[in-house]
Amino acid sequence: MLNNFPLWPVQASTIARSVDALYIFLLIVTGMMTLLIFICLVYFAARFRYRPGVPAVQIDGSHALEITWSTIPFLIFMVIFAWGALVYFKERTPPADATEVYVVAKQWMWKIEHAEGQREINQLHVPVGRDVKMIMTSQDVIHSFYIPAFRIKQDVLPGRYTVEWFRATKPGTYHLFCAEYCGTQHSGMVGDIVVMEPAQYETWMNGGSTGPLSATGEKIFAELGCSTCHRTDIQGRGPNLHGVFGKPVQLEDGRTVTADENYLRECILDPGAKRLKGFQPIMPTFQGLVTEEQVNALVAYIKSIAAAKGEAAKASASAAAPPAQENAQTNALANGSQVQ
Amino acid sequence: MPQPAIAPPVERENYLNAKYGVWSWLLTTDHKRIALLYLLSITFFFFIGGFFALLIRLELLTPAGDLVQADTYNKLFTMHGMVMVFFFLIPSIPAVLGNFLVPMMIGAKDLAFPRINLLSWYLYIIGGVMMLHCMLTGGVDTGWTFYAPFSTNFTNTKIVEAGLAIFVAGFSSILTGLNFVVTIHRMRAPGMTWSRLPLFIWAHYATSIIQLLGTPVVAVTIVLVAAERALHLGIFDPKLGGDPLLFQHLFWFYSHPAVYIMILPSMGVVTEIIACFSRKRIFGYSFVAFSSIAIAVFGFLVWAHHMFVAGMSVYAALVFSLLSYAVAVPSAIKVFNWTATLYKGSIHYDAPMLYAFGFLGLFTIGGLTGLFLSALGINVHVTDTYFVVAHFHYIMVGGAVMGYLGGMHFWWPKISGKLYPEGWARLAALIVFIGFNLTFFPQFLLGYMGMPRRYYDYSHMPEFQILNVLSTAGATVLGVGYLLPMVYFLWSMRYGKPAPDNPWNAAGLEWKTPSPPPTFNFDEEPVVTWEAYNYDELDSPDKGAPHKEEVPVAR
């Protein structure tokens, strides 16, 4: 019978325990506050009910009481705030070496691609005990990737990446819900998170894939002619992308930003927005020419390439004269042939 | 027809019988008549919104989406939200009880701008008719929050029409707020200083500030959404360089303070009721008064706590979480002051007081669950689930609607000149309380278990069914509880006992007028020389005076 009125879902992630601990604390604190007020209400209502000949006693107030019952709740609230903030920091700070999974949400399904290349629809297989970071974007409207058993949720937006991470602690299959209303089949945008023992997961992984995502990205990089300008041997028209991911870069307008997933994505889709200092604004936009999955693959590729040897790899303050011919570049784009 | 024991008094002229005919009502500038016009209109929309709620709960009886289609369900919860928020809750107490009582409580003959008051009602009606038309010709399916880019680029439903309806109704809200602020500032009777004002007035003053400063922002947001839909501007469309999060910030900048528009008047009502039925001054008058203002001010600073998982920065989330805890403090102060007022009071359990008790319990629970939601770590798990649904229904229904019903019972004798049947009223209060808890408490559990909002089909999670069944059962009980007052209020207008001037022996200038009051409220302008809630004086001739006269006093 009690199973029909559970207080919380199964705890299947490292963060779930922290969240439930705070929840229990809140239940106790608010339960006590409620009890206190209810007891007062019931007691006063009974003890001070109307009796003929017994007038009410007028009491204007009490500064001392007011200060007390303002300060004490406020202090309790601050404790709750701090605790909640700490849990939140943990939730929003993915570990550096987490396995990456790319998620593309669309009405009304989840398209998932592992870095190793596995593709899934509405399902995500993960090994127990490993940090998994999801890099998510939407093709259309705002969705939200919600795993109650892990106690995590993150809205998935069109036009940018949002990130969510977890470490599963318990093998099993858990609900995945879309938690931001997205239209007709919002209730149908559900799936499963399948947490497996590491050995089982390896088996599953090897059961067919198209190769790692970064390899797909490398192919696209060549096919679209990116390597014409983004060279590694000599200073090309575009910045050398080796080792650029995650580093601070200086922009034309003087700002310094970090070259993270969102920055790379923006450079592909809207190159003029945050142009690197010292480079001409000649990169064409690929908006409409690449799908979300292809952008994910390109980003995965750029993340995978380490810094090349030689000083040409470092972003320079002034651009050198572009050595390649105009024709070569145009031909490369038209033919899709590899220049590098 | 029941006959009183003495000869019936000659019927005085009052605001109800001063003039007859439809036009005397439709062109009235009497704030009391306008209040009744509002009463009819918002009750109508309450039942429409309630009907949608019933269909929603019926659908959720079973995991499968088998009662209505997905699109229909999406329209149902959207229209339920839009109608209840914009056409019921926001006007309810201010437009009905506020309009009726604000001038009377401060000793004025009417509001500062009676014709603008009538215009307010017409704007509400126009907005309401537009919304009705929109619903009848297909409705909207974006959720009452109409987030971009779904609402701007993806839905095929009539967003622009619904948006315009809300825009027009919003003007009604702004003008009501304007009227109240000017009236309270400029038209208090001699001797009615700020510190002698009933706390109902303080609450409406704070509410009006929010209405004035917040509503225009949602108005301009609606304009932008309409423009975006019509012209594909790109302000909220990422493909054109726009930002969907900008929509959310603009939307919630109003919609969070809006919830304080919905609860503050109710708090004002409850204060009046508790003082009267404990026969005591409110404990901590100035703290309660200033807490209303504090809620209004702080309420403008917390909007992004609706956006903790939306993609904001962690640091922004921290700031808004902290401020959200700050805004909880004034509400807590009020609850403690109300409770302390009961101490050493002389408490009567008439229906208004039962509603006030219900308010205290339910608002406490609803408010405390706000503490859960403000905790960032918990919010991530429960936002966009039934936990939030339960939280806001506890405040808006358990709080605001209970307060509204309590106020309607408390001032019914003054408004109608008749007494409602007390036995039925107490029964209704009990049914509402039980039905409410049965409907919404299971939803807290559902939410923490992970059931998302706005789902019409939960066949992937059949384990959620039993809590949903409980909730639907409660909704039926709640519906009965709401129908009862409709019936017996109407009954009382024809068959109820005539009400004396002051059946509750309550403090307040409105009780010094006949029931119902004459058109211009006071025969002579009152001059106030006493503090608010002077229950010791009112009760002094005979200790613990009987509070309800059975026989109307002839003049």
Place this chain on the structure above:
Amino acid sequence: MPDSTVIGLHHEDEHHPELLHHFADAQQQRDSASLGMWVFLATEVMFFGGLFCAYLVYRHWYFPDFAAASKSIDATLGATNTAVLICSSLTVVLAVWAAQTARRTLLIVSLILTMLLGMAFLGIKGIEYREKFVEHHVPGASFSFDKVQVPGHPDQYANPHHAQIFFSLYFVMTGLHALHMIIGLGIFLWLLIMAWKGRFTPEWHTPVEIGGLYWHFVDIVWIYLFPLLYLIDRHP
């Protein structure tokens, strides 16, 4: 109409014909009207405020594109309109003074001048809008903003999407402002008719005062709109 059971609230002998029944005296009526208009203007500030907020966000993100788009609207016409509105505020002040000092002719002339200036403003606005229409800078299906240089960066072109956002905000903000101007013209027409009929006296001319307040507010909104929209990154 109140019947005989309702006694007059005050023992004042003069019942000014413009005194409304629910007010205790003329002073209360005046003060209420004035406070009412100020409160209403506060709501208007919030209304435009939402748009200014959106503007500030996008200008911060897309400054070069906004600069390019701003350059393409006619700052001379904008400046002329600014001068027109400032003059009209002067005529409004004159109108109020005339009402206060029982100068009926001056009052009527000032009101007419104000309206003429207002109409001039709208006319110039119309010319601007037409220019934008001809240049395909009106957001929507026929919008185009290709190969427009970013000021100060001869090698860089503005992003048309971002420029469209500028023009969207330009049209919504100036359009709403123009709508408020039209409403202002309506209000002043009504004031003119009342002034012609001789309704305003030094004792009672509240509509002129609060109408003037409204006009000043519309003027001030333009004072903000002009530099923000027309003068982004302009150099002599």
